[in-house]
Amino acid sequence: DIQMTQSPSSLSAYVGDRVTITCRASQTIDTFLNWYQHKPGNAPRVLIYRTSRLQEGVPSRFTASGSGTEFALTITSLKSEDSASYFCQQSDSTSLTFGQGTKVEVK
Amino acid sequence: EMQLVESGGGLVQPGESLRLSCEASGFTFSSYWMTWVRQAPGKGLEWVAKIKQDGSEKDYVESVKGRFTISRDNAKDSLYLHMNSLRVEDTAVYYCATFHSYDRCFDIWGRGTLVTVSP
Numbered sequence: 001d002i003q004m005t006q007s008p009s010s011l012s013a014y015v016g017d018r019v020t021i022t023c024r025a026s027q028t029i030d031t032f033l034n035w036y037q038h039k040p041g042n043a044p045r046v047l048i049y050r051t052s053r054l055q056e057g058v059p060s061r062f063t064a065s066g067s068g069t070e071f072a073l074t075i076t077s078l079k080s081e082d083s084a085s086y087f088c089q090q091s092d093s094t095s096l097t098f099g100q101g102t103k104v105e106v107k
Numbered sequence: 108e109m110q111l112v113e114s115g116g117g118l119v120q121p122g123e124s125l126r127l128s129c130e131a132s133g134f135t136f137s138s139y140w141m142t143w144v145r146q147a148p149g150k151g152l153e154w155v156a157k158i159k160q161d162g163s164e165k166d167y168v169e170s171v172k173g174r175f176t177i178s179r180d181n182a183k184d185s186l187y188l189h190m191n192s193l194r195v196e197d198t199a200v201y202y203c204a205t206f207h208s209y210d211r212c213f214d215i216w217g218r219g220t221l222v223t224v225s226p
Contacts, residue, residue: 001169034212036152043111043216044144044152044202050210087152091211094166096142096154 002026002090006099014107017078021102023071023088032091035064035073038101039084047086048073080106109133109215111203116220123193123224129186129203129217137161137181140206142213143188145199145222153199156188157206171197193224 003026013019023033035048046055048064051071061076075082083106088099115127127143142157156167156177165177176189186203200219207214 032211036213038152041218043218044204044213045216046212046214049207049212049214053210055214089152089213095168096157098152098154100151 001095002029002093002097004088004090004097004099006086006088006102008102009100010103010105012105012107013078015078015080018074018076019078019104020072020074021086021088021104023066023073023099025069025071025090025092028068029090029092031067033066033071034089034091035062036087036089037082037084038087044087075104078104078106082106111205111215111217113201113203113217113220116201116222118223118225119193120226121194121224124189124191125193125222127188127190127201127203127220127222129188131184131186134205134215136184139215140208141177141179141186142204142206143177143186144202144204144213144216145197146202146219147196147199150199155201158186190222193222195224195226198222198224 005024031051033051036044038044064073085101085103087101110132113129143155158177174192178187202219203217204213205215
């Protein structure tokens, strides 16, 4: 299976800050790298698919990029409602795997 | 509104069985691959199983192969997960989700149902 390693595991930042979460794959993957937001008690929500494509309805402050084994999600101007856990996920192999998650706290 | 609603979770003992259900509404269920994803307490998300639109293809994470069976009834817009020989480590919130076959992402999710396996 392709292992996905996210960093950091948690972060705390202020409203308006720019934050970046990284995701490293254990082997080179194609563009099938997705990012999800998950708030406790809610359904997870896809933010970004195919490395950098913004899901409909997701604010443009969420951007993402990457290639090979290194990928990143950036929130360009943090808002209070962005407090959540964020997960990367690869669909390059049939065995679908997620990163362990990054918990974002907005001060 | 596109919606998935899971049900069937509960408290069971190790070795017992449970069947989860997921009812879809607001979209054409039969057009989607469907999946189950779980999240154990304090852990990340883990894909569990997926099934093709017509049920002809199924796949599972290694840890549940031979114990869990995914199935669907397109006439009822419903997805199922039959879980046998449950283990303590199967304790998790189980989510059903659509899997977009072209973009290969989980694009519609339910809110989940909690399965607790405890002696």
